[in-house]
Amino acid sequence: MPGIELITGTLALTGIAFVSAMLLTVSRNRWQDQTNLLVDQVNKLLPQTQCAQCGFPGCKPYASAIISGESINKCPPGGDAAIVALANLLGREVEMLDESCGIQKPAAVAKVREDECIGCTLCIRACPVDAIVGTQQMMHTVLTGICTGCELCLPPCPVDCIDLVFDLPAEADVASPASTEQPCIHCGLCTDACPRDLAPQQLLLFRDSLVVAGSLGLSDCIECRLCDRVCPSELPLTVTFHEMKAEIAQQSLAAKNAAAAGSRFYRHEQRLSASGHSVRERPTAADKANLLLNLKK
Amino acid sequence: MTEAFLILLGTIFVNNFVMVQFLGLCPFMGASQQFDSAVGMAAATTFVLTLSSAISYLVEHYVLVPFDLQYLRIISFIVIIASLVQFAEIIIRATQPILHQILGIFIPLITTNCAVLGVALLNVRQSLNFFEATLYGFGAALGFSLLLIMFAAIREKQAQQNIPVAFRGAAINMITAGLLSLAFMGFTGMD
Numbered sequence: 001m002p003g004i005e006l007i008t009g010t011l012a013l014t015g016i017a018f019v020s021a022m023l024l025t026v027s028r029n030r031w032q033d034q035t036n037l038l039v040d041q042v043n044k045l046l047p048q049t050q051c052a053q054c055g056f057p058g059c060k061p062y063a064s065a066i067i068s069g070e071s072i073n074k075c076p077p078g079g080d081a082a083i084v085a086l087a088n089l090l091g092r093e094v095e096m097l098d099e100s101c102g103i104q105k106p107a108a109v110a111k112v113r114e115d116e117c118i119g120c121t122l123c124i125r126a127c128p129v130d131a132i133v134g135t136q137q138m139m140h141t142v143l144t145g146i147c148t149g150c151e152l153c154l155p156p157c158p159v160d161c162i163d164l165v166f167d168l169p170a171e172a173d174v175a176s177p178a179s180t181e182q183p184c185i186h187c188g189l190c191t192d193a194c195p196r197d198l199a200p201q202q203l204l205l206f207r208d209s210l211v212v213a214g215s216l217g218l219s220d221c222i223e224c225r226l227c228d229r230v231c232p233s234e235l236p237l238t239v240t241f242h243e244m245k246a247e248i249a250q251q252s253l254a255a256k257n258a259a260a261a262g263s264r265f266y267r268h269e270q271r272l273s274a275s276g277h278s279v280r281e282r283p284t285a286a287d288k289a290n291l292l293l294n295l296k297k
Numbered sequence: 298m299t300e301a302f303l304i305l306l307g308t309i310f311v312n313n314f315v316m317v318q319f320l321g322l323c324p325f326m327g328a329s330q331q332f333d334s335a336v337g338m339a340a341a342t343t344f345v346l347t348l349s350s351a352i353s354y355l356v357e358h359y360v361l362v363p364f365d366l367q368y369l370r371i372i373s374f375i376v377i378i379a380s381l382v383q384f385a386e387i388i389i390r391a392t393q394p395i396l397h398q399i400l401g402i403f404i405p406l407i408t409t410n411c412a413v414l415g416v417a418l419l420n421v422r423q424s425l426n427f428f429e430a431t432l433y434g435f436g437a438a439l440g441f442s443l444l445l446i447m448f449a450a451i452r453e454k455q456a457q458q459n460i461p462v463a464f465r466g467a468a469i470n471m472i473t474a475g476l477l478s479l480a481f482m483g484f485t486g487m488d
Binding site: 012015028263 | 365368369372376379384387395
């Protein structure tokens with residue numbers, strides 16, 4: 001009877017899958033610390049500047065502290081957005097930013113005025129993400145791609161030769177492209193015109209929710225402007241799509257940079273702990289004063 | 298004992314899975330940019346390969362054969378391999394977070410490493426006993442690790458060389474892999 005074979009086959013396979021699933025669940029509970037997972041999630045929401053303005057040596061330490069009860073409003077670089085995201089994740093009240101930690105500033109990178117640098121290496125030791133290169137008696141410089149703008153290198157510098165260069169966003173000179181004065185009438189002409197079989201009117205509809213637009217194939221748009229040409233309302237479709245794509249690219253770049261800064265901080269921490277130091281032992285203004293005193297002698 | 302030694306020697310050099318049987322080429326090319334991550338990948342694959350050849354032997358002889366279910370061999374082996382890979386990933390994530398970050402997508406991709414399934418299926422075809430099957434898996438894994446680490450070391454050296462523009466990237470890697478394969482052909486005489 002062929003039925004029997006089918007049943008034993010199904011049972012055997014289900015059995016194998018069941019046993020493996022059991023083992024996996026057990027080992028996951030055994031190996032994977034749930035609080036660690038939560039710390040990782042919280043850490044992802046923090047901006048990864050490692051600026052220590054919260055009073056902890058970096059973002060990861062602050063994330064662990066949040067899990068064990070620290071308040072969520074101590075991150076000036078993250079600002080209100082980070083507080084709201086953390087409150088949502090942890091189910092806590094949204095609070096105002098704790099101004100005693102600092103205020104939110106635009107993104108910046110540090111820059112060494114190189115002819116003034118005396119090569120004291122204090123800033124190198126202060127940098128939480130190893131973004132400053134140089135050595136004793138040699139000029140130091142900041143790797144701008146890696147610098148998170150945490151300002152930790154500013155106080156120890158004995159000759160105050162480090163500046164913060166703010167990366168101000170360019171003034172938005174064009175008005176919002178698709179204005180509501182000329183609404184989309186959902187005629188579908190653009191859908192017929194699109195050579196990539198996209199639905200431009202749908203993409204336009206979801207211009208504020210980039211994730212949805214992305215799943216509708218925004219990245220497949222080749223910006224050929226055929227939809228612009230057929231649109232009876234003369235909506236600037238292609239321009240809108242171009243800006244949406246640019247925004248997505250910017251977001252993913254920011255996420256990538258944050259992850260890189262996080263792992264650089266982790267390595268920094270590992271290296272220090274291997275050599276018996278702690279991340280908390282950063283040079284401060286006191287070290288600067290000491291150095292200057294020694295120089296005078 | 299000599300038997301065991303011969304199996305190990307045979308799988309590592311003579312029938313090396315990567316260079317002679319051309320299995321498991323994707324992690325060989327994909328996870329060999331950095332020496333450190335190649336070592337991690339080799340360790341993870343060794344773990345998965347050895348265990349999966351042992352467990353798939355048990356499943357074959359105590360589940361599939363008694364119930365006459367050999368036609369389910371591939372799918373049940375894949376289930377076993379996939380769960381072992383998950384297991385390895387859990388361990389790596391718990392013990393080596395940085396390695397986990399570096400390897401990233403390549404850990405789940407061990408599932409689709411054809412060498413892993415290949416070894417499990419070849420074990421069945423060669424009708425080895427349990428000990429031999431496990432050893433065969435372990436030897437195959439050692440051979441894979443040897444090649445992966447060797448290739449990563451070569452690639453790290455290569456990255457510092459002044460390679461003609463036309464050969465940079467995948468091209469020179471393919472050529473290097475081809476030369477390595479030729480070198481491994483030299484072991485066939487030992488069989």
